[in-house]
Amino acid sequence: MGSNPFDLSGRIAVVTGANTGIGQAIAVALAEAGADVACVGRTPAEETVARIREIGRRAEIVSADLSTIEPVARVVDETVAKLGRLDILVNNAGIIRRADAVDFTEADWDAVVDTNLKSVFFLCQAAGRHMIASGGGRIINIASMLTFQGGIRVPSYTASKSGIGGLTKLLANEWAKHGVTVNAIAPGYIATNNTAALQADAARNAAIVDRIPAGRWGDPADLGGAAVFLASDAAAYVQGHILAVDGGWLAR
Numbered sequence: 001m002g003s004n005p006f007d008l009s010g011r012i013a014v015v016t017g018a019n020t021g022i023g024q025a026i027a028v029a030l031a032e033a034g035a036d037v038a039c040v041g042r043t044p045a046e047e048t049v050a051r052i053r054e055i056g057r058r059a060e061i062v063s064a065d066l067s068t069i070e071p072v073a074r075v076v077d078e079t080v081a082k083l084g085r086l087d088i089l090v091n092n093a094g095i096i097r098r099a100d101a102v103d104f105t106e107a108d109w110d111a112v113v114d115t116n117l118k119s120v121f122f123l124c125q126a127a128g129r130h131m132i133a134s135g136g137g138r139i140i141n142i143a144s145m146l147t148f149q150g151g152i153r154v155p156s157y158t159a160s161k162s163g164i165g166g167l168t169k170l171l172a173n174e175w176a177k178h179g180v181t182v183n184a185i186a187p188g189y190i191a192t193n194n195t196a197a198l199q200a201d202a203a204r205n206a207a208i209v210d211r212i213p214a215g216r217w218g219d220p221a222d223l224g225g226a227a228v229f230l231a232s233d234a235a236a237y238v239q240g241h242i243l244a245v246d247g248g249w250l251a252r
């Protein structure tokens with residue numbers, strides 16, 4: 001590693017949900033900083049892999065449906081088999097279900113909490129075991145404004161993302177002594193598939209944009225710098241932090 005503390009050359013990253021949206025942008029940003037990337041997800045991240053290879057870094061597809069914890073150990077093993085090691089884990093894959101709290105179903109509760117929280121914990125555990133054994137690593141969980149706020153009509157999503165905040169701090173407390181940092185990025189309103197329904201609703205869209213000090217939706221690429229920072233040596237002493245990248249939403 002050179003004198004640039006943000007240089008990720010020689011590091012191997014795993015990014016879940018890397019085929020689109022925020023996960024794709026973070027995978028590409030890590031590669032631009034020098035990392036090789038295992039692109040994990042249920043839809044093959046062919047476009048992301050092609051973009052990373054164009055940058056001159058290695059990229060591999062690791063197929064996994066993270067709606068259950070069944071694939072988590074294999075995700076780590078396959079990454080190590082294909083790319084040699086594992087230094088950085090970005091838990092980005094996530095889903096949202098919208099309905100009034102009085103009507104919310106058990107199925108919509110379980111689907112979101114299993115994907116957004118349970119699978120995240122057990123993938124952290126699988127990667128953490130590897131990182132502890134190999135002398136350190138970086139874990140970055142994708143949180144939300146609803147790690148801090150209540151939201152509306154998204155009870156399982158709010159529960160899962162609030163849980164991500166606590167889990168990030170717990171893992172930071174347990175693993176700091178092993179050289180593993182565990183932090184989170186809380187995106188504001190980012191234009192992706194996840195928020196397509198909000199963007200399409202003219203009234204909600206106007207209310208959201210009006211409340212964002214930056215005056216616009218975030219672009220997935222807006223998350224890249226925060227991810228590179230938290231993955232890098234520059235953030236070696238940053239632990240259990242939830243970094244908002246939100247155009248000022250929380251400051252308002």
Ligand code: NAP
Binds near residue numbers: 019067115142186
């Ligand atoms: P997105 O475009 O819908 O992407 C979600 C990603 O997660 C996709 O790659 C998706 O794969 C993957 N995924 C979902 N369920 C999966 C499963 N069972 N197994 C494997 N992969 C799965 O959404 P996004 O906005 O980029 O969201 C990425 C993360 O940021 C999520 O955790 C989300 O909660 C969080 N976030 C987003 C915003 C925002 O404003 N967009 C704000 C705060 C937090 P498929 O393409 O196969 O479905």
